[in-house]
Amino acid sequence: MSRFTWFNATSLTFGFAFLYLPMVILIVYSFNESRLVTVWAGFSTRWYGELFRNEQFLDAAWVTLRVAFFSATFATVLGTMAAYVLVRGGRFFGRTLFSGMIYAPLVMPEVITGLSLLLLFISINLDRGIVTIILAHTTFCMAYVAVVVSSRLVSFDRSVEEAALDLGATPFDAFRSVTLPIIMPAVVSGWLLGFTLSLDDLVIASFTAGPAATTLPIQIFSSVRLGVSPEINALSTILIGIVALGVVTASLISKRNLVRQARDARRAIQAGAEEGREARAT
Amino acid sequence: MNQPSSPQTPARPAGPGPATAFHPWDDPDAVPLIRFRGVTKRFGDFTAIDAVDLDIYPREFFALLGPSGCGKTTLMRMLAGFESPSVGAITLEGRDIVHVPPHKRAVNMMFQSYALFPHLTVEQNIAFGLKRSGMEKDAIEARVAEMLRMVQLQKFAARKPHQISGGQRQRVALARALAKAPKLLLLDEPLGALDKKLRQQTQFELVDIQERTGTTFVIVTHDQEEAMTVASRIAVMNEGKIAQVDTPGRIYESPASVYVADFVGDVNLIEGNARPVGQGMAEIRWREGVPAIRGQAAEPLVEGERATLAIRPEKIAISRERPEGRNNVVQGRVHDIAYLGNISTYHVRLPDGVIVQAQVANQRRIARRDFTWEDEVWLSWSDTAGVVLMR
Numbered sequence: 001m002s003r004f005t006w007f008n009a010t011s012l013t014f015g016f017a018f019l020y021l022p023m024v025i026l027i028v029y030s031f032n033e034s035r036l037v038t039v040w041a042g043f044s045t046r047w048y049g050e051l052f053r054n055e056q057f058l059d060a061a062w063v064t065l066r067v068a069f070f071s072a073t074f075a076t077v078l079g080t081m082a083a084y085v086l087v088r089g090g091r092f093f094g095r096t097l098f099s100g101m102i103y104a105p106l107v108m109p110e111v112i113t114g115l116s117l118l119l120l121f122i123s124i125n126l127d128r129g130i131v132t133i134i135l136a137h138t139t140f141c142m143a144y145v146a147v148v149v150s151s152r153l154v155s156f157d158r159s160v161e162e163a164a165l166d167l168g169a170t171p172f173d174a175f176r177s178v179t180l181p182i183i184m185p186a187v188v189s190g191w192l193l194g195f196t197l198s199l200d201d202l203v204i205a206s207f208t209a210g211p212a213a214t215t216l217p218i219q220i221f222s223s224v225r226l227g228v229s230p231e232i233n234a235l236s237t238i239l240i241g242i243v244a245l246g247v248v249t250a251s252l253i254s255k256r257n258l259v260r261q262a263r264d265a266r267r268a269i270q271a272g273a274e275e276g277r278e279a280r281a282t
Numbered sequence: 283m284n285q286p287s288s289p290q291t292p293a294r295p296a297g298p299g300p301a302t303a304f305h306p307w308d309d310p311d312a313v314p315l316i317r318f319r320g321v322t323k324r325f326g327d328f329t330a331i332d333a334v335d336l337d338i339y340p341r342e343f344f345a346l347l348g349p350s351g352c353g354k355t356t357l358m359r360m361l362a363g364f365e366s367p368s369v370g371a372i373t374l375e376g377r378d379i380v381h382v383p384p385h386k387r388a389v390n391m392m393f394q395s396y397a398l399f400p401h402l403t404v405e406q407n408i409a410f411g412l413k414r415s416g417m418e419k420d421a422i423e424a425r426v427a428e429m430l431r432m433v434q435l436q437k438f439a440a441r442k443p444h445q446i447s448g449g450q451r452q453r454v455a456l457a458r459a460l461a462k463a464p465k466l467l468l469l470d471e472p473l474g475a476l477d478k479k480l481r482q483q484t485q486f487e488l489v490d491i492q493e494r495t496g497t498t499f500v501i502v503t504h505d506q507e508e509a510m511t512v513a514s515r516i517a518v519m520n521e522g523k524i525a526q527v528d529t530p531g532r533i534y535e536s537p538a539s540v541y542v543a544d545f546v547g548d549v550n551l552i553e554g555n556a557r558p559v560g561q562g563m564a565e566i567r568w569r570e571g572v573p574a575i576r577g578q579a580a581e582p583l584v585e586g587e588r589a590t591l592a593i594r595p596e597k598i599a600i601s602r603e604r605p606e607g608r609n610n611v612v613q614g615r616v617h618d619i620a621y622l623g624n625i626s627t628y629h630v631r632l633p634d635g636v637i638v639q640a641q642v643a644n645q646r647r648i649a650r651r652d653f654t655w656e657d658e659v660w661l662s663w664s665d666t667a668g669v670v671l672m673r
């Protein structure tokens with residue numbers, strides 16, 4: 001290991017400053033008493049109060065959460081099914097084409113996805129609102145879920161599924177009682193990924209949202225165009241807090257898993273040794 | 283390991299050692315459990331199984347033996363229902379099973395990788411198949427307990443597979459496959475991961491289980507000693523074809539082809555021109571100016587055909603003086619000695635450079651060995667010790 005030098009310290013400071021200074025400024029100014037964003041006039045939580053009285057923001061937040069929840073859920077179901085068929089479905093006509101096409105939304109410019117969905121909704125006369133946003137988000141989140149889940153499916157031993165079939169489980173039963181529990185971590189990651197992508201999305205939502213329903217990113221974006229308000233700072237601080245909480249929880253969970261794996265490995269070795277001792281004793 | 287005795291009594295007295303009365307393959311009225319008829323399996327344009335005909339009888343312990351890639355696993359997977367033949371028919375108890383999906387076959391398989399369910403405990407792994415057979419809850423519990431007792435894993439019932447050792451996992455896999463008391467149990471290199479001691483112990487356990495439950499076993503193995511130990515019959519495979527199906531004794535003593543003789547155990551192969559000498563015997567002239575050697579002909583042959591005499595090293599006697607009254611005598615010089623503890627193998631070089639191996643049990647301590655490097659020795663064997671093979 002190399003020593004901690006001045007050079008290292010400087011790079012670390014600058015790197016992290018570059019990443020986090022904007023956010024720190026945002027958080028600090030969310031507690032500013034003044035309405036003017038750039039002038040510090042003392043500590044206050046006034047803007048948080050204002051925020052919670054702002055109907056528009058609250059409505060938008062509620063819409064966003066519902067959209068994220070439903071689109072992540074639908075995308076997880078459809079994406080998992082797609083991944084399963086593409087990885088396990090055996091050879092069928094057009095399989096290569098399908099597995100290529102499932103990834104297309106990942107590289108498609110969002111503007112195009114949004115525009116094409118908009119055209120679709122107009123041509124089938126679907127009124128734009130929360131339903132159309134959910135449909136649109138499901139479409140693009142599904143591709144991400146399919147990628148995450150299929151990488152897990154590829155890496156796990158196929159013979160475990162075959163064993164289930166061999167022991168009399170129907171293909172559906174084998175999927176439900178063996179495959180699904182094993183790939184569950186990937187399914188959950190897929191859901192979380194879909195949820196955050198949906199929360200985050202501005203472009204596709206702008207195309208598919210209607211006057212009846214706006215999402216939080218659209219609301220923030222349009223109000224910032226009229227000037228940055230301290231309320232937006234407060235809202236952003238809350239969002240940063242939620243994300244930070246999520247990241248910390250995820251890392252705690254994975255750390256706990258590592259500890260558990262190490263303990264299980266120890267138990268496995270002990271189990272073998274224990275039996276060996278008993279065998280010698282008798 | 284002591285096994286609690288089971289109510290089922292063994293109907294097959296065979297097992298390791300000499301088989302006695304169990305040989306349904308010789309009985310024209312016996313009905314095979316499994317029957318392969320002209321089965322071919324292709325992957326793309328590669329032929330993994332090539333026109334195989336095979337009968338396996340109830341209560342057999344049938345071993346598939348062959349080099350890597352010869353199609354053993356593929357044959358097994360066709361029995362379990364994970365692959366279907368490109369051509370041909372497979373019947374189980376007379377019924378065509380080619381189109382029966384795996385979960386509807388009374389066949390269970392123990393996978394080479396064990397394929398335990400990682401998210402279930404040992405107990406739940408064993409109960410998995412029972413739950414799907416519509417058994418009562420109490421009956422399932424009793425059966426799981428019985429299985430755990432059999433493989434001596436009661437203490438580990440509540441553990442997950444990654445919390446037990448490799449050998450224990452293997453026994454869970456075995457218990458899980460046996461729990462449903464299938465008509466046919468398929469074992470794909472079940473002991474591949476075990477060390478030699480545990481492997482031998484488990485081999486005997488398998489035979490024991492097989493005798494007590496009366497299940498038909500088909501086992502795939504790379505290890506010919508293992509096949510010899512456990513099997514009632516062995517099928518030696520070569521590039522998707524069955525080279526020979528026979529009892530371990532006959533595979534070893536009466537191989538049908540040079541391939542089988544060479545694949546199973548050590549063998550000396552001497553090639554020459556054959557001549558029938560009557561009573562199923564044949565003579566091979568293998569070199570100018572020395573007497574011909576003879577052995578039992580594996581099949582009728584025509585004078586002058588090329589043939590090979592296959593003779594096992596342990597059937598060759600080694601002596602300093604020329605032995606009297608034997609047809610098969612050759613002279614050579616000790617080229618190398620391989621000391622294996624219980625036996626020694628002498629590599630004797632004949633004048634034309636051919637090396638013949640002779641094996642001798644070490645009845646004395648090594649210091650008083652009879653022969654040493656570069657000694658002139660005589661090798662001899664009886665007329666019936668070797669076989670003359672045409673293929």
Ligand SMILES: Nc1ncnc2c1ncn2[C@@H]1O[C@H](COP(=O)(O)OP(=O)(O)OP(=O)(O)O)[C@@H](O)[C@H]1O
Nearest residue numbers: 325328330348349350351352353354355356357504
């Ligand atoms: N799904 C498949 N697609 C293409 N080729 C296959 C497939 N399965 C098996 N093969 C080929 O068929 C041949 C026989 O394979 P198989 O697995 O039956 O061999 P094996 O006798 O079990 O070998 P080993 O002792 O190494 O396990 C091999 O050459 C293998 O490459």
Ligand SMILES: [Mg+2]
Nearest residue numbers: 354355356502
């Ligand atoms: Mg194999």
